[in-house]
Amino acid sequence: METIKLDRLEFESENNTFFKPHILFDAETGECLIEGESYLEDTWEFYSKPMEWLRAYTTAEVKKPIDFKFKLSYFNTSSSKCILDILKLLKQYQENGGEVTVSWYYPEDDEDNLMEAEDFIADTGIDMKLVEY
């Protein structure tokens, strides 16, 4: 069986025709970050790599902790569906004994962004620290 070697996964942010968030997943420390803006040509394709990484990380033999930070100032509704998938996966990992912390950073006075975070919590039942920045 092929073993997937988990390493760092990084996508630089882009703000041209589409807005790609900066993604940095570190297998060494368990720190994961998605920040910036998310509006993509093919949302599902873009998030398939990070999802694959997370699936491998959370199904590894040794259950390593994961510290996930979202810092998105804008994301479209397609991206919100992918964010939900990530949170569901993290919740599942937590239920299977994985150590998970999630923080959601929202721009100052951005009630709509905060409401999105609250709805993600309601949807998944995950504990998420809400931090204004």
Next chain:
Amino acid sequence: MTSSIQNLSLYDYYNFTNRSSVVISYKGPITDVLMAEISRDIRDKFSDNPRVSRKVFSVFMELAQNMLFYSSEKVFFANRKDSVGTLLLTDSDNAYKFSCGNLVKNEYVDELLSNCAIINSLDKEELRKYKREQRNKPQGERSKGAGIGLIHVALLTGQPLDIEVREVDNDYSFFSLTVTITKTV
């Protein structure tokens, strides 16, 4: 009968747009590049009011994507096939109004109208719940996104979706949607 193009007066169009304070007016191919440019322009224009800027920007992005994905009006030019849409952003005393319109197949009109009627019948908390329910559903057959753009727009604006449908011929109708973004909370 003379062809309609000869009767088209740009001056009439100018007068029409002059009557209300038009911030953005566009009819033509909706492309990714154009969307990015207009969205940057919106951020630029409203930079002194972050709340309005975020809302107008998000509303524009969702509605323009809907036109890009679902408009039945297409234009073929230089080996490209692009969706065609019409959009108008106007500035009144206490609100910005954003309208967008495109052709839809008549067979989809009832579904669109009933979707909008559901959205308009719900209050904020019900809309949040409805959006979550719809987002949890598997991807729809004709859907290229999350299928919750209109619910999201209604939540962002806190105002009903104003719909107008005019049948153009046996196959198509012009579907237009106007949303209001108030300047103060």
